[in-house]
Amino acid sequence: MTATAALPSDERLNSTSRRTRVIRRPEVGAFGAALAVLVFFAVVAEQFLTAEGVGTWLNSASRFGIMAVAVALLMIGGEFDLSAGVMTGATGLFVGVVTTGYGLNIWLAVVVALVVALGIGALNAVIVMRTGLPSFIVTLGTFFVLQGLDLALVKLVYGQVAIQGLRDVPYYGSVQPWFGGSLSIGNARIAVSVLWALLVIALATYILLRTRAGNWIFAVGGAQISARQTGVPVLRTKIGLFMGTAGAGWLVGMISLFQSSTAQSSTGVGDEFIYIICAVVGGCLLTGGYGSAVGAALGALIYGMTRQGVVYAGWDSNWLYVFLGVMLLVAVLINNWIRTKAALAK
């Protein structure tokens, strides 16, 4: 390192202003928006900042956050996964069916569900990479297949579309606290899912910014041909990313299964777009190669706060969708503006 130590310090380095450095970060816009939403609902709904209120919207935000972070990584890697939402339902149903219907050990069922989910994720990736089809189409196919299986198979086994009697399965009590439990902090009840979300955010941020895999994720999304030319294992990276969203789908599937002790065939359907909105609001580019895990988590926080905030404020909850749509458009515009700014600012 002697050669580098002797380098003259460059006086022009200071000319990259602090403002540019801050604005270059993808999550800046989402941070500002999250703050604004927090203040807004704190003013209009008095329940919003109570211990109970915070616990409720954090729980909701955490489940969307886990998914949004995984989807953000995949989007940075240049792909979409529309089967991510239905995966949360499918894994929950799987565990419900094999335990209540076939008497499989519940711990084993949880592990098998993870293996199946990861397998579907890997299959998504291999189909996308081998056929060259857009992942939007391939995972749309997976989405419908899973949704159909959820409805048809569960109906075949139970004659209805929801899982019953999960609480009576042996060892239910030993699994439940890991996914559906909560911690009391003062008079607030914080769901275990919040801890899972924090873990996922930290892990994703570490992978993205400090490992070789992270460098490869940015590269395969930003310029796949260049990545291949420099020796980046493109297929391996994409398989890992799709397995990531599938694995996150499993985690959220387990969380909703053990929080409510039931699962329905419709669980998670339609949520895949909310994950994408959260990621985009958090600064991910739809074209890939740019974004952050923390940003996506902030996007999910905004969604969680708004979802509960609308209820606490006593408004019709359908306004949530209007808000989501407007926020998506604004976020995309702001992202584009920031990107041009970041690219040009010196």
Added chain:
Amino acid sequence: MIEQQTHELPPRGTTIIEARGVGKSYGSVLALSEVSTTINAGEVTCVLGDNGAGKSTFIKIMAGAHPHTDGVLLIDGEARNLSSPREALDLGIATVFQDLAVVPLMPVWRNFFLGSEPTKGFGPMRRLDVATMKAATRSELIAMGIDLRDVDQPIGTLSGGERQCVAIARAVHFGARVLILDEPTAALGVKQSGVVLKYIAKARDRGLGVVFITHNPHHAYPVGDRFMLLRRGRSMGEFPKDEVSMDDLTSMMAGGTELEALSQELQETLGADSGIVRDMQAELRA
């Protein structure tokens, strides 16, 4: 500094690659035939030719993308048939293609090490050695005479010439002995082209053998030590700098007799006093 240099640079003037009557045919199509040239350490070999002259085919043979079908390719005096880009790289032959293989939105230092990132720690704690990556990028660029203000800026914010230079510096850092540059000045303005020529000279002075592919004799002449002309897949010969002038190169590239025929044809259709015909004839007389 991490030790990435896997090849000792041979003394200046040592022949690293020698092509003897190299050719390539795709089935019945003859893309390249009878090409002979040498690439020496510390010298620039320019490969000149118009569009479709066979420049790309020649690069691909040396880069290991397509093996040649005729003639002999000697590397360090040993006959080789390169079958993969990896094999070429392992022999210290690095190719900088026109698209440069960079990811525009990624910072310069991440691009510099893309695909060969140094790490520290073991097992799950194996992580990027960020400090080394940034420092090495900076020092390697400074060694090439490129003084970047900030290696954290996205590489897409650099000018075309600067990006080209980062790609060159990257190849040098990863142990290239021979640097093949595919039309590095083709998309650049006059000033940026000058900058790239300066870095070509810099790489040569560091002892690398440089293969500079271009269709512009004005760019080739100032930095080249020898010139190999290609036309319609055939070599028109190789000339050391002291045996050929800039005007010779220009007229050979345009193809002397063919140009004459073309001017004749134009004269018949446009008339002798047409501007373009007069220009062309003046060029021929020169």
